[in-house]
Amino acid sequence: MTAFKVGLLGHGNVGAAFETLLAERADAVAATTGLRPELSGVLTRSRGDFDEILAGSDLIVELMGGLDPAREYVLRAMAAGKHVVSANKQLLSQHGEELWAAAREHGVQLRFEGAVAGVIPVIRVLQESLAAAHIERIHGIVNGTTNYILSEMASNGVSYEEALAGAQALGYAEADPTDDVTGRDAAAKMAIIARLAFSTPVSLDQVRYEGIEHITADDMQYASDLGLGLKLIGTAERVGSGQISVRVHPAFLNAEHPLASIHGPFNAVTIESPAITEITLSGPGAGGPQTASAVLGDVISAMIPPASTAETTEALEIVEDVESAFYLYMEVADRPGVLAAVALLLGEEGASIKSVVQKGLGAKARLVMVVHPLLESRFFAAVDRIATLDFLRSRPRAIRVIEEEFL
Ligand SMILES: NC(=O)c1ccc[n+]([C@@H]2O[C@H](COP(=O)([O-])OP(=O)(O)OC[C@H]3O[C@@H](n4cnc5c(N)ncnc54)[C@H](OP(=O)(O)O)[C@@H]3O)[C@@H](O)[C@H]2O)c1
Numbered sequence: 242m243t244a245f246k247v248g249l250l251g252h253g254n255v256g257a258a259f260e261t262l263l264a265e266r267a268d269a270v271a272a273t274t275g276l277r278p279e280l281s282g283v284l285t286r287s288r289g290d291f292d293e294i295l296a297g298s299d300l301i302v303e304l305m306g307g308l309d310p311a312r313e314y315v316l317r318a319m320a321a322g323k324h325v326v327s328a329n330k331q332l333l334s335q336h337g338e339e340l341w342a343a344a345r346e347h348g349v350q351l352r353f354e355g356a357v358a359g360v361i362p363v364i365r366v367l368q369e370s371l372a373a374a375h376i377e378r379i380h381g382i383v384n385g386t387t388n389y390i391l392s393e394m395a396s397n398g399v400s401y402e403e404a405l406a407g408a409q410a411l412g413y414a415e416a417d418p419t420d421d422v423t424g425r426d427a428a429a430k431m432a433i434i435a436r437l438a439f440s441t442p443v444s445l446d447q448v449r450y451e452g453i454e455h456i457t458a459d460d461m462q463y464a465s466d467l468g469l470g471l472k473l474i475g476t477a478e479r480v481g482s483g484q485i486s487v488r489v490h491p492a493f494l495n496a497e498h499p500l501a502s503i504h505g506p507f508n509a510v511t512i513e514s515p516a517i518t519e520i521t522l523s524g525p526g527a528g529g530p531q532t533a534s535a536v537l538g539d540v541i542s543a544m545i546p547p548a549s550t551a552e553t554t555e556a557l558e559i560v561e562d563v564e565s566a567f568y569l570y571m572e573v574a575d576r577p578g579v580l581a582a583v584a585l586l587l588g589e590e591g592a593s594i595k596s597v598v599q600k601g602l603g604a605k606a607r608l609v610m611v612v613h614p615l616l617e618s619r620f621f622a623a624v625d626r627i628a629t630l631d632f633l634r635s636r637p638r639a640i641r642v643i644e645e646e647f648l
Pocket of ligand 1: 256284303304305306309310355359526527528532
């Protein structure tokens with residue numbers, strides 16, 4: 242099979258994760274594209290030679306960060322007719338127009354999904370899925386570090402300094418967190434998002450930004466008392482005829498707002514357009530393996546834009562009986578022994594009860610419980626048996642409970 246040579250510039254958090262992922266997924270990519278991706282060389286400060294790597298590559302992946310020499314290498318790669326994939330938000334938010342013009346001039350692709358909101362496919366959605374939509378507004382939580390800090394302050398009542406120290410200990414914040422906490426990192430991402438959403442040049446120096454360094458535990462308490470969430474929000478919106486605003490600042494959000502429930506290091510972007518109403522995309526905003534996944538997705542897109550759905554490469558079994566947690570609602574006679582009888586039948590089928598609430602009295606007595614995940618077939622076997630108990634006033638009702646927590 243023909244090899245597709247990928248030159249890798251940078252071998253840090255994301256670059257090293259990209260090398261690992263590329264090796265793991267090479268067979269699957271080969272099956273999808275008909276080309277086998279492999280590294281042609283790696284450039285760091287201490288190893289590799291850019292000219293040699295460029296000469297031996299079909300595509301260049303830039304994961305060095307910074308403006309120079311990243312800008313020069315990306316321009317040279319495109320001038321040599323190579324596609325480029327980059328996750329460098331600083332570079333794209335400050336030199337995007339020059340780089341995109343060079344890509345058009347040389348007929349190559351410049352892909353950058355990993356530069357904004359990590360693995361969340363916001364770039365693809367703006368450039369492809371929503372290419373026909375007239376976008377009115379985008380709100381985003383596009384910096385995981387600050388969202389983690391604010392989430393910790395809100396849920397544990399800790400100070401900004403304590404939450405920042407925790408974020409650093411967990412690797413969510415850099416030793417020098419300035420770009421994150423001042424809002425500058427989010428501003429770079431909003432510049433790129435706004436450029437794509439509104440097809441107008443937007444660079445980082447045009448984005449007004451304010452960080453979270455001055456937020457206090459009192460502010461968080463106030464937000465919670467009012468039923469509001471406090472988040473660092475990036476906004477890109479049309480504000481008048483021929484005008485847009487692009488900004489980043491802390492903001493209170495109604496609990497119902499889709500971004501209010503984004504906690505921890507997660508990112509989310511809400512896109513509003515009259516035709517589509519509103520779409521929210523959310524997921525991990527950063528991290529080496531997560532960003533590497535976005536980068537490899539871009540590499541595959543650049544290798545062969547598939548004309549149609551690729552042939553299947555796996556024959557996986559589709560199972561019907563899975564484990565689920567359940568909410569179980571029973572209208573019961575108000576008498577002793579009811580709970581024990583239900584618990585016994587559930588227990589015999591391997592169901593363990595997470596919580597129980599008894600509600601109402603007499604003819605209105607109800608028993609509501611949540612059971613821990615178990616095979617659905619076993620749970621429904623227990624329900625069938627419970628339904629035969631003489632104290633039931635109607636058939637029990639069961640609703641599955643999705644328990645995943647993404648924190
Ligand atoms: N980390 C994340 O979660 C994340 C998420 C989204 C996007 N990104 C973006 O991805 C890019 C890489 O981030 P990272 O976290 O992987 O950075 P990193 O850990 O600091 O790694 C940077 C790599 O680039 C190399 N490098 C830097 N300057 C160089 C130069 N002048 N010549 C040759 N090599 C050079 C470094 O070489 P040495 O090993 O010799 O120092 C290192 O291998 C950045 O643009 C970042 O904004 C990162």
